[in-house]
Amino acid sequence: xxxxxxxxxxxxxxxxxxxxxxxxxxxxxxxxxxxxxxxxxxxxxxxxxxxxxxxxxxxxxxxxxxxxxxxxxxxxxxxxxxxxxxxxxxxxxxxxxxxxxxxxxxxxxxxxxxxxxxxxxxxxxxxxxxxxxxxxxxxxxxxxxxxxxxxxxxxxxxxxxxxxxxxxxxxxxxxxxxxxxxxxxxxxxxxxxxxxxxxxxxxxxxxxxxxxxxxxxxxxxxxxxxxxxxxxxxxxxxxxxxxxxxxxxxxxxxxxxxxxxxxxxxxxxxxxxxxxxxxxxxxxxxxxxxxxxxxxxxxxxxxxxxxxxxxxxxxxxxxxxxxxxxxxxxxxxxxxxxxxxxxxxxxxxxxxxxxxxxxxx
Numbered sequence: 001x002x003x004x005x006x007x008x009x010x011x012x013x014x015x016x017x018x019x020x021x022x023x024x025x026x027x028x029x030x031x032x033x034x035x036x037x038x039x040x041x042x043x044x045x046x047x048x049x050x051x052x053x054x055x056x057x058x059x060x061x062x063x064x065x066x067x068x069x070x071x072x073x074x075x076x077x078x079x080x081x082x083x084x085x086x087x088x089x090x091x092x093x094x095x096x097x098x099x100x101x102x103x104x105x106x107x108x109x110x111x112x113x114x115x116x117x118x119x120x121x122x123x124x125x126x127x128x129x130x131x132x133x134x135x136x137x138x139x140x141x142x143x144x145x146x147x148x149x150x151x152x153x154x155x156x157x158x159x160x161x162x163x164x165x166x167x168x169x170x171x172x173x174x175x176x177x178x179x180x181x182x183x184x185x186x187x188x189x190x191x192x193x194x195x196x197x198x199x200x201x202x203x204x205x206x207x208x209x210x211x212x213x214x215x216x217x218x219x220x221x222x223x224x225x226x227x228x229x230x231x232x233x234x235x236x237x238x239x240x241x242x243x244x245x246x247x248x249x250x251x252x253x254x255x256x257x258x259x260x261x262x263x264x265x266x267x268x269x270x271x272x273x274x275x276x277x278x279x280x281x282x283x284x285x286x287x288x289x290x291x292x293x294x295x296x297x298x299x300x301x302x303x304x305x306x307x308x309x310x311x312x313x314x315x316x317x318x319x320x321x322x323x324x325x326x327x328x329x330x331x332x333x334x335x336x337x338x339x340x341x342x343x344x345x346x347x348x349x350x351x352x353x354x355x356x357x358x359x360x361x
Contacts, residue, residue, distance in 0.1 A: 147208045205263065
């Protein structure tokens with residue numbers, strides 16, 4: 001919904017379709033709100049457990065781990081925004097003379113925009129809208145930022161694993177928020193068309209996929225060099241580089257699962273918003289809005305399990321999966337290596353250690 005502030009001094013667009021919605025007086029929608037409250041508690045628990053496991057169990061470089069933790073904790077902002085907006089959506093608090101007859105997600109018709117003298121009249125609503133936008137922008141840009149971090153990991157592959165490189169983490173965080181605040185300026189102050197806004201969102205997702213696939217191909221080629229030309233590659237790459245290449249491939253395998261899940265949620269959300277904005281099924285608008293808002297708000301219920309179960313060290317941190325893994329290991333038989341493979345592997349590590357020792361001395 002877009003508000004005309006002080007006779008078009010500026011406009012404010014918040015991700016809300018309707019205020020003072022009378023549908024929430026029905027038992028069905030009251031039940032949905034209660035269900036949302038319960039699921040929100042579980043989502044918070046999922047976030048806490050996931051952040052704890054990721055922070056305590058090393059699976060990737062600290063920069064990637066820290067970015068993932070930051071993205072997960074951003075859910076707090078989205079939750080705060082949702083809490084601030086709900087009283088206005090269900091009608092326990094009002095904004096000026098805005099009635100439930102005003103229903104739209106985005107419009108370029110200035111006559112439809114409700115008028116207010118100042119955002120101070122309902123600052124919790126607008127603050128909630130700002131925080132909700134912020135969380136949505138974090139989700140939209142997160143894959144792109146994670147892809148850039150993996151690009152740095154590939155670029156500095158010779159020593160990335162052995163150094164913290166916190167400057168990269170800070171730079172990526174600042175860069176992401178620079179993008180986010182530009183998006184705030186376009187969306188929150190209504191300087192962008194509805195359709196163009198969705199194109200920008202898709203571009204970030206597509207760009208992230210391209211970056212991850214490029215990194216995956218690059219690191220897979222490196223691993224092939226190690227496997228096919230061991231003695232030759234040892235002169236160019238270190239054990240740290242080999243380890244980093246494997247980590248980059250694992251990071252892609254993790255991210256592609258999250259991208260598939262996130263992209264599916266995004267498609268469902270976009271379908272809901274399009275149905276809402278163009279009023280395809282007006283009688284179900286409240287339900288579509290509720291579904292979209294909770295796809296954003298309750299996504300940790302899906303994303304967190306996928307995240308944990310996609311990375312072996314993280315899943316093993318959960319007692320149940322640790323027991324399953326132990327049972328699987330007991331059932332496996334040892335596989336003997338051929339003499340040639342053993343010798344080749346031994347030469348590789350021996351030469352590498354020798355080179356390291358010579359450098360230190």
